[in-house]
Structure formats: structure tokens, C-alpha cells
Amino acid sequence: MTAPRRDDDKLAQLAPERTLRRLELQVTRRLDGLLNGEHLGLLPGPGTELAEARLYQPGEDDVRHMDWAVTARTTTPHVRDLVADHELEAWALVDLxxxxxxxxxxxxxxxxxxxxxxxxxxxxxxLGDRVGAYLQHPGGLRRWPARTGKAALYALLQAVLDAPTEPGTGPPARMSGTTATAGAPHGDLxxxxxxxxxxxxxxGLRVVISDFLPPAGADPVTDPDAQPAWESPLRRxxxxxxxxxxxxxxxxxxxxxxxxLVEMTDPETGAVHEIVLSRRTRRxxxxxxxxxxxxxxxxxxxxxxxxxxxxxDRDWITDVARFAVRQRRAAGRAVSTAGVRP
Structure with a gap:
């Protein structure tokens, strides 16, 4: 019998479907209408197509959705529901x-x-929507095509785990489904x-996952007014x-x-420095x-x-749940926080 691969065990630990389902039951199922439709997602956002009109519920409905034509005709306040968008694509940029x-x-x-x-x-x-990704690893930027289904998502997650960690190694065999993308050299977010x-x-939804550390030569401490290079393209x-x-x-x-005294290595450049971590240095x-x-x-x-x-060093599921609750509160909708630790 062949022992299971360590990366497969890691994937099962990091992205357990059962754990995410528990997250849905505790938090996201109580958050009405996330992402761009009936999604149990992370960001609020209704659909865009108009549906049927119904009576206005004070304190629950947004007055911006008021159907003034029906209200004038019936002399009773009505709002117009929105039909959720379907067949969406979510794309993620993952810094590796x-x-x-x-x-x-x-x-x-x-x-x-x-x-x-x-x-x-x-x-x-x-809900059958597609997820794709751009993987920025040392070999350059690779595009993983958007596909539906959990099997395709697990393949994408495994590709992220298998992405090379050393510059110049190129994509491994497991990343054969990706295609090279020009114009994004190593480390250029x-x-x-x-x-x-x-x-x-x-x-649609775009997710940028990164540590957002400045490149070599950029120093936000000595030049706090300097704009990060990624700010303008992210704003666009x-x-x-x-x-x-x-x-x-x-x-x-x-x-x-x-x-x-410790030896510190810059993971981006490989430079090694000996540093004495005195109180002044740590401060x-x-x-x-x-x-x-x-x-x-x-x-x-x-x-x-x-x-x-x-x-x-934190429970990422709890942090995601808190984030979802904050987004709904910011959107002006009441939410239940049952199951979310303060």
C-alpha cells in the first residue's frame, strides 16, 4: 500500500469541505444574499435584474429599491426585488x-x-459558478482557467501547493493545466x-491574496508618502x-x-545577515x-x-466569519452573530 502524499494531507487539513460547511451553518447562511446573488460568500451585493414588486417592510428594506410607479398606483409603499446574477466568474491572484x-x-x-x-x-x-486564478510564482505568472465544480477547485488548490518555491524552476507537472501569461515578471505584484x-x-469578484510586502528598494518608513506600485492598477x-x-x-x-544574535535570510534575494536583536533593534x-x-x-x-x-497564528475560519459579519453591518443589513466568537 502506498502512503498518502504529504501535500494531499496538507490540503485536507487546510481546505476541508466539512469545515467550510460548518462555517456556512454558523455564519454565512444567516447572511442574506452575499457576493453577486444568492451566494454564501464574503462580500455583500444584490443582483441586478428587476423582479416582482412587493410591500415595503419598514426597517428591513432599502428605500433605494422603492418602486415609485407601483407605490403611486397603489398608494402603498412597494419595493422591487432584485434577481441574483448567475454564471459568474471569480478570479483570484495568488502571490506565491x-x-x-x-x-x-x-x-x-x-x-x-x-x-x-x-x-x-x-x-x-x-451554485455552479466558475473559479479561476492567476498564480504568481518564481517562474512567472501562470493562469489557471476558470472551471466549475469542487473537483476543479481542489485541483487548483493542489496546484497552488505544488507551485515551485525557487526562481527559474518553472511550473511542475501538476500545473500542466495552466498557461503562461506575459507582462508580469517575478515578484511584480x-x-x-x-x-x-x-x-x-x-x-465579477476579484481576489488578491498577498503579503503586500514592498519590493527591494522601497521603504514606506523613510518615504511614507510614496505610493505602492500596485496601488494604481488595483484602483483600476x-x-x-x-x-x-x-x-x-x-x-x-x-x-x-x-x-x-541571529542569522536572517531575505527570502526574495537570498541575502544573509547577522543581526543582534537588542532592545533598540527590536523596537x-x-x-x-x-x-x-x-x-x-x-x-x-x-x-x-x-x-x-x-x-x-490565528484561526483563519473565525477571521473570515468576522469579516463577513462586518461587511454585512457595513452594508446596513442586520445579521445574526451566533457562532462567531467576539
Whole structure:
């Protein structure tokens, strides 16, 4: 008998369908009409086609949906329901550059990216809609075509796990379903977002999963007014699509432990440095990390996208559930928070 592959075990642990179904029962089933229709998804949004008129329910219905013609004819307030959009496509851009292979807690950031993609994917394909992805790994940008069904989604998740971690290795055999995409060199998140926007013009959900770390040479601490290179293409993407930015972070990227002399390796360049983690060094590092996160948060806010933060030392399902509740509250709809820990 052949022992199961470790990656398969990891996939079952990161993206268990049963766990996501439990998430639906606890939170998303109580959130009426998510994504662009009757989806149990992460972002609020009604459909676009007009349906039948019905009586207005004070405190429950949005007055912007008031059907004034029927209201005038019947002298009773009526609203017009909206039919959900179907046959949608959700596209994700997954950052698989070397910095995503870092992790000091329950999982590395790449594994958490798989979990985020699984959450979006399973809550999208349940109604037969398609999910596709652009995978930005060291070999370049690869496009995974949009397909329906959970089997295709599991194949996509496995492709993310199998993506190479070293530059120049090229896509492995398991990624044979992908196609190369020009114009997005290694590590260039801005070019990858531009490729996603140009390649997929049909309106829908777009998810960008990354740690949003600045490239070598960019320093948001010394130049806080500098705009991230990815901000302009992300703003253009958000002008046409519903965009969710998933920021993946590890606790050691926010502060350093008091362990004295350590060797640190830059995962992007491979440079090794010996650093003494003194109290002053740790304090300056924490301040720089906080400034970088605030710089990213402000840029995403200017782009007008939804921002979900996932940490490798936290329960990602709980964070996704809290995010969904916040989005519904922000949309002005009452929700039940049963099953969501404060």
C-alpha cells in the first residue's frame, strides 16, 4: 500500500469541505444574499435584474429599491426585488513568491493563502459558478482557467501547493493545466494585477491574496508618502470589479523575539545577515513593521477595496466569519452573530 502524499494531507487539513460547511451553518447562511446573488460568500451585493414588486417592510428594506410607479398606483409603499446574477466568474491572484514561504506559527503564509483561496472558492462554486486564478510564482505568472465544480477547485488548490518555491524552476507537472501569461515578471505584484485586469474583463469578484510586502528598494518608513506600485492598477481593477484584498501576515513580521544574535535570510534575494536583536533593534523593527502595515492599509483604503487580514497564528475560519459579519453591518443589513466568537 502506498502512503498518502504529504501535500494531499496538507490540503485536507487546510481546505476541508466539512469545515467550510460548518462555517456556512454558523455564519454565512444567516447572511442574506452575499457576493453577486444568492451566494454564501464574503462580500455583500444584490443582483441586478428587476423582479416582482412587493410591500415595503419598514426597517428591513432599502428605500433605494422603492418602486415609485407601483407605490403611486397603489398608494402603498412597494419595493422591487432584485434577481441574483448567475454564471459568474471569480478570479483570484495568488502571490506565491518566496516571501510567502515564511511562517513561524501554525502554518506558513503560502498555506494560509491556500486556505483563503479555498474559502472564496467553495463559497463560489456551490451554485455552479466558475473559479479561476492567476498564480504568481518564481517562474512567472501562470493562469489557471476558470472551471466549475469542487473537483476543479481542489485541483487548483493542489496546484497552488505544488507551485515551485525557487526562481527559474518553472511550473511542475501538476500545473500542466495552466498557461503562461506575459507582462508580469517575478515578484511584480503591480504587473500581475494589470494582467488580471486585462485578461478578465467580465465583471465579477476579484481576489488578491498577498503579503503586500514592498519590493527591494522601497521603504514606506523613510518615504511614507510614496505610493505602492500596485496601488494604481488595483484602483483600476476596483473601478470595474468587486475586489477583495487578503493580506497574509506572520507574527514575526510584526515583532522580533529577544534571542540575541541571529542569522536572517531575505527570502526574495537570498541575502544573509547577522543581526543582534537588542532592545533598540527590536523596537525599531516593530515601529517599521507597524508603519509598513499602516502604509498598506491606507493604500488599500484609497483603492476602495475590501480588506481581510489573515494571520498564521490565528484561526483563519473565525477571521473570515468576522469579516463577513462586518461587511454585512457595513452594508446596513442586520445579521445574526451566533457562532462567531467576539
Amino acid at each position: 513568491t518566496p516571501s510567502m514561504d515564511f511562517g513561524t506559527a501554525a502554518m506558513v503564509k503560502r498555506d494560509l493563502a491556500v486556505a483563503a483561496l479555498a474559502a472564496v472558492g467553495f463559497l463560489t462554486v456551490r 503591480a504587473a500581475a494585477i494589470t494582467s488580471l485586469a486585462r485578461g478578465q474583463t467580465r465583471r 481593477l476596483a473601478a470595474r470589479h468587486q475586489v477583495l484584498a487578503v493580506e497574509v501576515i506572520d507574527p514575526r513580521e510584526l515583532d522580533l523575539p529577544d534571542v540575541g 525599531r523593527y516593530a515601529e517599521a513593521a507597524a508603519a509598513q502595515r499602516e502604509h498598506t492599509r491606507a493604500a488599500l483604503r484609497r483603492c476602495g477595496v475590501h480588506h481581510l487580514v489573515l494571520r498564521t
